[in-house]
Amino acid sequence: MESKIKELSKIATLIDKDILTTARDCAVGIHIGGNLTLSQIMAVLFFEVANLDPKNPHWEDRDRIILSKGHGNVALSSAMARRGFFPLEELEKFDTFNSMLSMHIDKHRMPGVEISSGSLGHGLSVAVGAALGARMDKAQWQTYCIISDGELEEGSVWEALMCGANYHLDNLTVILDRNMFTIEGPTEETMALEPLAEKLEAFNWFVLTVDGHNIEELLEAFNKKSPEKKPKFIIANTIKGRGVASVEGKADSHFFKISKEDAEKALAALKSADAEA
Numbered sequence: 001m002e003s004k005i006k007e008l009s010k011i012a013t014l015i016d017k018d019i020l021t022t023a024r025d026c027a028v029g030i031h032i033g034g035n036l037t038l039s040q041i042m043a044v045l046f047f048e049v050a051n052l053d054p055k056n057p058h059w060e061d062r063d064r065i066i067l068s069k070g071h072g073n074v075a076l077s078s079a080m081a082r083r084g085f086f087p088l089e090e091l092e093k094f095d096t097f098n099s100m101l102s103m104h105i106d107k108h109r110m111p112g113v114e115i116s117s118g119s120l121g122h123g124l125s126v127a128v129g130a131a132l133g134a135r136m137d138k139a140q141w142q143t144y145c146i147i148s149d150g151e152l153e154e155g156s157v158w159e160a161l162m163c164g165a166n167y168h169l170d171n172l173t174v175i176l177d178r179n180m181f182t183i184e185g186p187t188e189e190t191m192a193l194e195p196l197a198e199k200l201e202a203f204n205w206f207v208l209t210v211d212g213h214n215i216e217e218l219l220e221a222f223n224k225k226s227p228e229k230k231p232k233f234i235i236a237n238t239i240k241g242r243g244v245a246s247v248e249g250k251a252d253s254h255f256f257k258i259s260k261e262d263a264e265k266a267l268a269a270l271k272s273a274d275a276e277a
């Protein structure tokens, strides 16, 4: 178990590194804050939990990973490239003309991606449909859907939550990137969500709360069996802009063009943390 955690931590660090390098090199900037929240979640999902075949991305029995917060496409692209879905060099062309990788996800250009996303609030409805389809087909694959706390401002998400519980979709796991910020500021000041776990439990979901940057806690939550045929909801507490000192834990981290100096500083900090581990 310890070596598995170490291996996944190393992969998460590589994803962090890819995000920072892309942020440094991408002309217009990227959604840096809400990508740096996803590294550990992506590492655990793509390299341990989900059953995937990068050489056969349309394999019928693959688990479905749906990134509903489509602006997290740098973290997704890094994880998918490193898992072998496409060459890592594609990241160097992120958001340039004719690149397969864009600021929001385009499933027609990006091999192995389940849905296009970027317009917030839709992924969970698709995930519920996928999980229900698997159930009807008596298929064994699982559906994983990553959503943002900003998306919980959308009514469609709560309809999907109702639906998932109504159909007892215990083949569906939602991972919430609970970084406490949207584009406008703190969620609790703009559209309060708390007490969130209690609300979700009242909606009949099996709810777990973890540190979203802790590989061990994430693994444990993914592995825990949901009781009474309930769908699973993992509240992953994360830090927006984690690792970039000037914006860490601030709404300002959402989208901006990082300076070369700040990017290099953050990359150097990653390197020394990695050397200590």
Ligand SMILES: Cc1ncc(C[n+]2csc(CCOP(=O)(O)OP(=O)(O)O)c2C)c(N)n1
Binding pocket: 031, 033, 034, 035, 069, 071, 118, 119, 120, 121, 148, 149, 150, 151, 177, 179, 181, 182, 183, 184, 240
């Ligand atoms: C339907 C819709 N409305 C508005 C936007 C513009 N927008 C982009 S990101 C964002 C909110 C960011 O907060 P959150 O969704 O919590 O993302 P995170 O903090 O995880 O990056 C908004 C409003 C959008 N992409 N889709």
